[in-house]
Amino acid sequence: MRDADITPILQKSVEGQDLTVTEIEALLSAEDQSSIAQLFEAARIVKNQYFGNKVFLYGFVYFSTHCRNNCSFCFYRNSNKDSVRYRKTDEEVLELATSLEDSGVHVIDLTMGEDPLIHNNNHYDRLTELVKMVDDAVDIPLMVSPGAIPEHLFPALKDNGADWIACYQETHNEELFRRLRPDQDYNFRLNQKKWADKYGILAEEGIMVGVGESVKDRADSIDVMRKLSVNQVRAMSFVPQDNTPMAVNSPSPFIEELKAIAVMRLVHPHNLIPASLDVEGVAGLKTRLAAGANVITSIIPPCKGLAGVAQHELDIDDGGRSVEQIEAILDEIDIKTADKHEYIDLIESWKSSKKSGALS
Numbered sequence: 001m002r003d004a005d006i007t008p009i010l011q012k013s014v015e016g017q018d019l020t021v022t023e024i025e026a027l028l029s030a031e032d033q034s035s036i037a038q039l040f041e042a043a044r045i046v047k048n049q050y051f052g053n054k055v056f057l058y059g060f061v062y063f064s065t066h067c068r069n070n071c072s073f074c075f076y077r078n079s080n081k082d083s084v085r086y087r088k089t090d091e092e093v094l095e096l097a098t099s100l101e102d103s104g105v106h107v108i109d110l111t112m113g114e115d116p117l118i119h120n121n122n123h124y125d126r127l128t129e130l131v132k133m134v135d136d137a138v139d140i141p142l143m144v145s146p147g148a149i150p151e152h153l154f155p156a157l158k159d160n161g162a163d164w165i166a167c168y169q170e171t172h173n174e175e176l177f178r179r180l181r182p183d184q185d186y187n188f189r190l191n192q193k194k195w196a197d198k199y200g201i202l203a204e205e206g207i208m209v210g211v212g213e214s215v216k217d218r219a220d221s222i223d224v225m226r227k228l229s230v231n232q233v234r235a236m237s238f239v240p241q242d243n244t245p246m247a248v249n250s251p252s253p254f255i256e257e258l259k260a261i262a263v264m265r266l267v268h269p270h271n272l273i274p275a276s277l278d279v280e281g282v283a284g285l286k287t288r289l290a291a292g293a294n295v296i297t298s299i300i301p302p303c304k305g306l307a308g309v310a311q312h313e314l315d316i317d318d319g320g321r322s323v324e325q326i327e328a329i330l331d332e333i334d335i336k337t338a339d340k341h342e343y344i345d346l347i348e349s350w351k352s353s354k355k356s357g358a359l360s
Contacts, residue, residue: 103299154199257288
């Protein structure tokens with residue numbers, strides 16, 4: 001059975017018109033190769049309208065893999081005694097951040113689990129001090145991925161150099177959220193994005209594909225993200241992790257992530273959309289860029305004792321996630337890395353618009 005004709009919906013999105021949730025769901029439901037090819041082509045057209053053939057590179061520093069939470073999907077869940085646990089020292093974090101800047105990334109992403117030493121003890125000064133230390137040492141923007149934090153911390157993070165906050169909901173189906181993130185507050189986590197906007201910090205929101213959600217759930221999430229005033233949106237495939245409740249679940253087919261990326265591009269034409277190296281490594285880079293992504297995330301320097309998220313060892317120590325290896329792949333498909341000032345100008349324009357909105 002062939003898909004319904006999605007050409008009118010794609011034409012509507014290419015012309016810059018907003019799509020309804022029903023139309024978003026129809027695009028996500030595309031199954032035959034012809035329809036999917038059309039979807040990806042439209043996503044590339046829209047991406048090129050706003051960003052040309054340039055991409056941005058995000059360096060990844062997972063500085064603490066300790067976490068108080070027991071997320072059903074996560075290798076670093078508190079009860080998984082086989083997961084890799086470490087806390088990087090200040091000196092290690094600084095060395096990693098400066099080496100990533102030297103390699104040519106546009107952003108340093110400082111990522112942590114909800115480390116009990118910080119979250120349980122309300123020792124958030126440790127986090128703000130770390131952000132300031134890195135901001136003083138590098139001349140590129142910072143993203144902070146700290147888990148769910150109190151509202152009062154947002155101005156302090158901004159004052160100490162944070163340009164971005166990343167905090168993924170994974171799903172906007174509240175019942176599914178409770179299964180994925182037991183004993184966590186859906187609204188408190190959703191408020192992370194609202195508080196970032198309130199205090200003039202850019203925010204990234206994201207979903208996980210293949211965790212038990214329906215296509216309608218994905219469409220609803222893409223619509224919710226449209227209403228959140230975020231500037232970066234992400235879709236990432238579920239990968240089963242050992243010693244977790246979801247270890248026996250089947251991995252999500254990567255085509256579902258690619259379709260989600262493409263539809264996000266059509267619904268969020270101005271936003272940054274990552275092609276994460278954390279799922280398939282460099283092997284999946286071309287397909288994600290072909291689906292409309294324009295950011296390459298989870299760039300990790302080799303042999304530094306760092307872990308990834310979805311695939312904690314994939315392509316790391318062999319240098320597969322280095323800027324040098326990524327740029328070699330980009331050369332093959334005629335995609336360029338943007339100049340760092342292009343990225344800074346872009347996010348500064350977004351931050352200025354948030355400031356103007358707050359004043360009006």
